[in-house]
Amino acid sequence: xxxxxxxxxxxxxxxxxxxxxxxxxxxxxxxxxxxxxxxxxxxxxxxxxxxxxxxxxxxxxxxxxxxxxxxxxxxxxxxxxxxxxxxxxxxxxxxxxxxxxxxxxxxxxxxxxxxxxxxxxxxxxxxxxxxxxxxxxxxxxxxxxxxxxxxxxxxxxxxxxxxxxxxxxxxxxxxxxxxxxxxxxxxxxxxxxxxxxxxxxxxxxxxxxxxxxxxxxxxxxxxxxxxxxxxxxxxxxxxxxxxxxxxxxxxxxxxxxxxxxxxxxxxxxxxxxxxxxxxxxxxxxxxxxxxxxxxxxxxxxxxxxxxxxxxxxxxxxxxxxxxxxxxxxxxxxxxxxxxxxxxxxxxxxxxxxxxxxxxxxxxxxxxxxxxxxxxxxxxxxxxxxxxxxxxxxxxxxxxxxxxxxxxxxxxxxxxxxxxxxxxxxxxxxxxxxxxxxxxxxxxxxxxxxxxxxxxxxxxxxxxxxxxxxxxxxxxxxxxxxxxxxxxxxxxxxxxxxxxxxxxxxxxxxxxxxxxxxxxxxxxxxxxxxxxxxxxxxxxxxxxxxxxxxxxxxxxxxxxxxxxxxxxxxxxxxxxxxxxxxxxxxxxxxxxxxxxxxxxxxxxxxxx
Numbered sequence: 001x002x003x004x005x006x007x008x009x010x011x012x013x014x015x016x017x018x019x020x021x022x023x024x025x026x027x028x029x030x031x032x033x034x035x036x037x038x039x040x041x042x043x044x045x046x047x048x049x050x051x052x053x054x055x056x057x058x059x060x061x062x063x064x065x066x067x068x069x070x071x072x073x074x075x076x077x078x079x080x081x082x083x084x085x086x087x088x089x090x091x092x093x094x095x096x097x098x099x100x101x102x103x104x105x106x107x108x109x110x111x112x113x114x115x116x117x118x119x120x121x122x123x124x125x126x127x128x129x130x131x132x133x134x135x136x137x138x139x140x141x142x143x144x145x146x147x148x149x150x151x152x153x154x155x156x157x158x159x160x161x162x163x164x165x166x167x168x169x170x171x172x173x174x175x176x177x178x179x180x181x182x183x184x185x186x187x188x189x190x191x192x193x194x195x196x197x198x199x200x201x202x203x204x205x206x207x208x209x210x211x212x213x214x215x216x217x218x219x220x221x222x223x224x225x226x227x228x229x230x231x232x233x234x235x236x237x238x239x240x241x242x243x244x245x246x247x248x249x250x251x252x253x254x255x256x257x258x259x260x261x262x263x264x265x266x267x268x269x270x271x272x273x274x275x276x277x278x279x280x281x282x283x284x285x286x287x288x289x290x291x292x293x294x295x296x297x298x299x300x301x302x303x304x305x306x307x308x309x310x311x312x313x314x315x316x317x318x319x320x321x322x323x324x325x326x327x328x329x330x331x332x333x334x335x336x337x338x339x340x341x342x343x344x345x346x347x348x349x350x351x352x353x354x355x356x357x358x359x360x361x362x363x364x365x366x367x368x369x370x371x372x373x374x375x376x377x378x379x380x381x382x383x384x385x386x387x388x389x390x391x392x393x394x395x396x397x398x399x400x401x402x403x404x405x406x407x408x409x410x411x412x413x414x415x416x417x418x419x420x421x422x423x424x425x426x427x428x429x430x431x432x433x434x435x436x437x438x439x440x441x442x443x444x445x446x447x448x449x450x451x452x453x454x455x456x457x458x459x460x461x462x463x464x465x466x467x468x469x470x471x472x473x474x475x476x477x478x479x480x481x482x483x484x485x486x487x488x489x490x491x492x493x494x495x496x497x498x499x500x501x502x503x504x505x506x507x508x509x510x511x512x513x514x515x516x517x518x519x520x521x522x523x524x525x526x527x528x529x530x531x532x533x534x535x536x537x538x539x540x541x542x543x544x545x546x547x548x549x550x551x552x553x554x555x556x557x558x559x560x561x562x563x564x565x566x567x568x569x570x571x572x573x574x575x576x577x578x579x580x581x582x583x584x585x586x587x588x589x590x591x592x593x594x595x596x597x598x599x600x601x602x603x604x605x606x607x
Contacts, residue, residue, distance in 0.1 A: 040100055100299055114136075390467070402414060424532060503527065
């Protein structure tokens with residue numbers, strides 16, 4: 001085993017430590033020279049996983065920085081890989097190592113508590129006390145808690161005092177009714193006006209609502225309403241009906257999924273070079289009872305599988321999820337206690353798609369904020385994304401795009417536009433008139449223009465772009481490659497062609513085109529390059545065509561030459577204005593003889 005990054009003494013220590021590692025599941029910790037934990041990882045086989053950091057060639061700069069900083073390591077052996085996953089998550093949360101993804105979240109989420117006491121109170125809290133009380137949550141949105149508590153207090157009169165309502169205190173008439181009783185918000189259990197049986201029945205319904213079991217509560221209200229109506233207590237029946245409507249309105253606002261789906265978690269991930277965005281949905285009794293988005297900052301080149309595994313363990317711990325099934329976009333080993341499902345169709349697939357849409361939306365919102373707050377960071381991220389999408393060896397900070405313009409071979413021109421950091425650099429745009437090609441030959445025109453462009457850059461010693469984009473398919477791309485071969489820059493400058501029909505991207509020596517997501521930022525920039533080159537090129541083509549048409553009309557008049565044509569256009573600006581002028585107006589510029597000649601010809605010929 002070769003340790004290429006360390007001093008001799010460090011090499012020897014690490015070599016002994018790695019060689020003594022067991023072939024067993026566990027968690028390993030890397031320490032720097034100051035004795036600080038800089039990375040925590042889990043492994044199914046500790047010896048194989050840790051050895052991989054030092055045996056293989058490390059291509060990633062981030063991983064190389066980690067390996068350079070390792071001074072010593074420690075490990076913990078655990079019974080299963082699931083235990084290793086849980087321990088890894090705990091250690092990351094506790095130590096926040098420099099090279100692990102960020103899982104910092106000191107925010108406390110609100111819960112709804114049903115207090116363990118006689119005549120239990122129901123209230124919101126951010127502190128969980130392990131005294132036997134029931135806690136429902138946590139909720140990611142405090143507004144949801146307020147709305148839910150408002151519904152509960154609207155449906156059920158509950159006490160909110162802190163009195164000790166023991167049977168002895170009530171029997172001794174220790175307390176008196178308060179304002180809450182007089183305004184109808186409480187039924188005064190403190191003075192024996194409400195029994196524990198009646199109160200506990202209400203608490204049972206509240207518990208069902210908090211668990212998402214609305215059907216049970218609705219059925220209880222329905223029976224009470226019918227009973228009141230049969231007893232001719234129509235006012236009471238009307239109050240129960242209003243409560244049913246309030247419950248139905250709340251239920252309609254919640255995300256009802258399916259009565260067939262009970263306790264299920266859903267988790268998806270969207271990532272780029274720097275960040276990962278995870279969306280978590282929790283379902284109970286056919287409804288989405290919780291949703292949460294988490295942002296993870298990458299420290300190394302973690303895969304989506306590694307990131308999602310850590311996020312799932314953390315989210316399930318944070319929100320106290322006991323669901324036996326979790327829906328994921330790909331397979332993960334989360335231990336025997338959890339069944340991972342990768343849905344392909346049906347309601348579960350729709351749930352997975354819903355979670356994925358929310359993850360993508362979280363990413364878009366984050367990118368918009370970065371773009372507004374830190375344009376430089378946004379630009380760097382886009383360049384890194386393009387490098388990955390287009391399989392480049394370096395970020396394309398300097399891109400050039402070529403396009404040809406002609407109609408039936410007339411007035412052929414070409415354009416080269418330049419983008420730097422993903423944005424147009426208009427002062428570097430260049431027009432080219434085609435010199436060596438006769439007739440409509442796009443391939444030969446492209447070969448000529450690419451050769452002229454990079455021949456000049458090489459002669460001047462100017463830097464070449466990291467990426468060249470050719471507007472066209474395989475034919476135009478191969479034509480440009482001929483010039484690359486002649487100039488000896490093939491392989492030194494990345495090049496691709498974009499075809500308009502399906503926006504497919506062609507690469508040299510690859511017969512299968514690349515299709516990017518239509519909403520991809522990489523495709524958007526390549527399309528912008530193509531469109532800008534087309535716009536810039538067509539402008540010159542139209543100017544040449546118009547100038548040629550104007551000159552041909554005036555110069556076709558017998559006795560009228562280029563000098564006279566120039567004088568007319570300088571004065572009247574266009575052939576249309578020349579034709580609209582009177583013979584006297586023309587005479588003031590050219591004299592009576594030429595004015596008569598031009599006037600008679602233009603009013604005899606049709607332009």
